[in-house]
Amino acid sequence: MxxxxxxxxxxxxxxxxxxxxxxxxxxxxxxxxxxxxxxxxxxxxxxxxxxxxxxxxxxxxxxxxxxxxxxxxxxxxxxxxxxxxxxxxxxxxxxxxxxxxxxxxxxxxxxxxxxxxxxxxxxxxxxxxxxxxxxxxxxxxxxxxxxxxxxxxxxxxxxxxxxxxxxxxxxxxxxxxxxxxxxxxxxxxxxxxxxxxxxxxxxxxxxxxxTDLKRFHVIPKLDARKELGLKPTDEVVLYVGRFDPRKGIETLVRAFALIHHSSADPSNLKLVIVGGSAADKLDGDERQRIEQLVADLGIAENVIFAGRVGHDRLPLYYTAADVCAIPSHYEPFGLVAIEAMACGTPVVASDVGGLKFTVVPGETGLLVPPQDTAAFAEAIGRILDDELWARKLRKRASERVQQNFSWTGVSAQLSDLYRRSLAESIMGDGVILAPRKVAYSRVNTIPAKSLT
Ligand code: UDP
The missing domain is CATH 3.40.50.2000 (Glycogen Phosphorylase B;)
Known part of the structure; x- marks a missing residue:
């Protein structure tokens, strides 16, 4: 043969x-x-x-x-x-x-x-x-x-x-x-x-x-809301993450209360907080503190504690939301930002660390100073109040993630780095090999627009 x-x-x-x-x-x-x-x-x-x-x-x-x-x-x-x-x-x-x-x-x-x-x-x-x-x-x-x-x-x-x-x-x-x-x-x-x-x-x-683009991508918003028991007319602000004081949930809750108290009819406003906790652990303490704050601010009827949600159902939450808020005091990268954006949800985030890189102000969401309650309230309110602009943000957000932040693309770059590292160690004498050009678009460097 x-x-x-x-x-x-x-x-x-x-x-x-x-x-x-x-x-x-x-x-x-x-x-x-x-x-x-x-x-x-x-x-x-x-x-x-x-x-x-x-x-x-x-x-x-x-x-x-x-x-x-x-x-x-x-x-x-x-x-x-x-x-x-x-x-x-x-x-x-x-x-x-x-x-x-x-x-x-x-x-x-x-x-x-x-x-x-x-x-x-x-x-x-x-x-x-x-x-x-x-x-x-x-x-x-x-x-x-x-x-x-x-x-x-x-x-x-x-x-x-x-x-x-x-x-x-x-x-x-x-x-x-x-x-x-x-x-x-x-x-x-x-x-x-x-x-x-x-x-x-x-x-x-x-x-x-x-992010996993097979999981996190744009799906019809009304379907997601129906699945989660949210009304088409609701104005939904979402938090996803751990219960940890450095995640700044307190800032978000206070900002949401400002929006709630200044609204003529707050009945449709919803803050959905996604994240797990255990009563006997540190995250249980933080959840209790946040629940107490929500009660003290008189917004309990508008806040939903959804508990831990797996990646299989998280796209529903991102899609159902009008805005995803990331109020962290500091965030080296912040996966939640790109997961939300991949689902076409604009992000209002603290102007810190990796969030400065992933969120492009005015294009995919807004950046505000960390722990600034009034600034968070204003930025979230701007997106909730301007449906036409929000639609543009949604489109750009999902495009940005597709172009730059897929695990497949990221892993191809890591794989290339590993191969070069192993080759360099064999070649010795301080040899440094240049990264291979990747076939997909490199990290976006869209200049950040100012908030005003
Ligand atoms: N996450 C999740 N279910 C939850 C809460 C969070 O799957 O109920 C995931 C979220 O989707 C993200 C990760 O936990 O992938 C959080 O990563 P991030 O970088 O935003 O924050 P970190 O936890 O590293 O501070």
């Missing part, structure tokens, strides 16, 4: 073993329920990136700490991507700022897999994973790529009493920037922060976060 050369090449490609890589996310379990205490953007990022990288030909192992004895030790997401929960301390929830003491055990558990799989590249997420990566690098030849997700230097600016772990965190965040093969900043704003607050040394590439 004659085999054509093309066929030969194809069959040898199919048989080529996949390169194993490790993603480490010590507290952000990629297989966890999202939207509960401490399970947010980082979990989504690692899971989506891991699965997309496996579709691009990598064998992906994602490591996290086992925080519940009922959780499986290994969760297989597809034949080429799994979450592995490592033993590091008791199998119970431990808040992030008390986790560091368990990291040496995490390293020990990880090294058993490293011995078997021999990962040449580790992508670490959050500073404690960076510490794990740096420890592994002391005894193994591995390339480190790091994504911060949150930056101590920014966080501690607004915290009056620094926790005792602060000095260690700041030192590790500097060390990883200076020693990793490359840092992935998720926005140009994050890159600037790293340069001004952490170090001039080290390499940074900007690769944004993404």
């Amino acid at each position: 004659v085999i054509s050369p093309e066929k030969n090449v194809k069959s040898s490609i199919q048989k080529a073993p996949r390169q194993s890589i490790a993603l480490i996310s010590e507290h952000g379990d990629p297989a966890a329920e999202i939207g509960r205490e401490e399970a947010g953007g980082q979990n989504v990022y690692v899971r989506q990136v891991g699965e997309a990288l496996s579709r691009l030909g990598w064998q992906v192992d994602m490591f996290t700490r086992k925080a519940n004895p009922d959780d499986a030790t290994i969760v297989q997401h597809n034949p080429h991507c799994r979450t592995i929960r490592l033993k590091a301390g008791a199998e119970e929830f431990v808040p992030r700022d008390q986790l560091f003491e368990f990291m040496p055990e995490f390293v020990e558990s990880f090294l058993k897999y490293q011995a078997k799989q021999n990962y040449p590249l580790i992508h670490t997420n959050y500073w404690m994973s960076a510490w794990v990566g740096l420890e592994v690098q002391k005894t193994h030849n591995v390339e480190l790529i790091h994504t911060y997700h949150s930056l101590g230097a920014v966080k501690y600016q607004s915290v009056p009493n620094r926790p005792t772990i602060a000095e260690t965190r700041l030192a590790v965040e500097k060390q990883i920037l200076e020693q990793a093969r490359c840092i992935v900043a998720t926005s140009p704003q994050e890159e600037m922060m790293l340069r001004s607050l952490v170090s001039d040394a080290g390499r940074i590439e900007v690769i944004p976060c993404g």
Whole structure:
């Protein structure tokens, strides 16, 4: 039988073993329920990136700490991507700022897999994973790529009493920037922060976060409202995220109360708050505080606490809303912004961090100073009151996400970075390879229009 050369090449490609890589996310379990205490953007990022990288030909192992004895030790997401929960301390929830003491055990558990799989590249997420990566690098030849997700230097600016772990965190965040093969900043704003607050040394590439466009896309608004029991005439403001004081839900509730009290007929105004909480946890305290505030402000009839909602139903909430508000005090990226925009919902967000990058004022929503109740009320009111303008914002919002923030595109850039990193490590002598041009439109740099 004659085999054509093309066929030969194809069959040898199919048989080529996949390169194993490790993603480490010590507290952000990629297989966890999202939207509960401490399970947010980082979990989504690692899971989506891991699965997309496996579709691009990598064998992906994602490591996290086992925080519940009922959780499986290994969760297989597809034949080429799994979450592995490592033993590091008791199998119970431990808040992030008390986790560091368990990291040496995490390293020990990880090294058993490293011995078997021999990962040449580790992508670490959050500073404690960076510490794990740096420890592994002391005894193994591995390339480190790091994504911060949150930056101590920014966080501690607004915290009056620094926790005792602060000095260690700041030192590790500097060390990883200076020693990793490359840092992935998720926005140009994050890159600037790293340069001004952490170090001039080290390499940074900007690769944004993404969203799943198969899930988050425009669907008919009235259908979504019907499904959620909202009326076509309702004016709906939406919050999606964790219950954490730094998310600024208080600012939004107070802003909504201003709109409510200045409205001639507030009966159609609705504030929908999506996010899970557990009564015995810190997020339970914050939810209680917010519920009390809602009652004190006399707006309880207009506020709906929807609880945790999975990504399967979240597009309904985004679509049903007239405005999605993101009142965070700080946000390194803010996945909720691009999820809402992908569904064609304008965003009113704090003018901070990654939100400055994703939300284009006057084009896809509005940016206002963080914690400024009056400014949030005014911006949300402007969108609610101007249907024609809101329609334009909706169109531009979904276009912007489609062009720039798909997980497929983001993962293709990460995959390219990994390949270059591995090639550079073989070539040695400080060789730096340029990023490959990506086939889709690069990050948008539409100039921000002023609010006025
Ligand atoms: N989320 C969710 N269900 C909820 C609340 C939040 O799936 O009930 C998801 C949300 O869709 C987003 C993530 O949690 O993907 C939050 O990420 P973001 O970057 O906005 O904030 P973080 O939690 O990282 O501070």
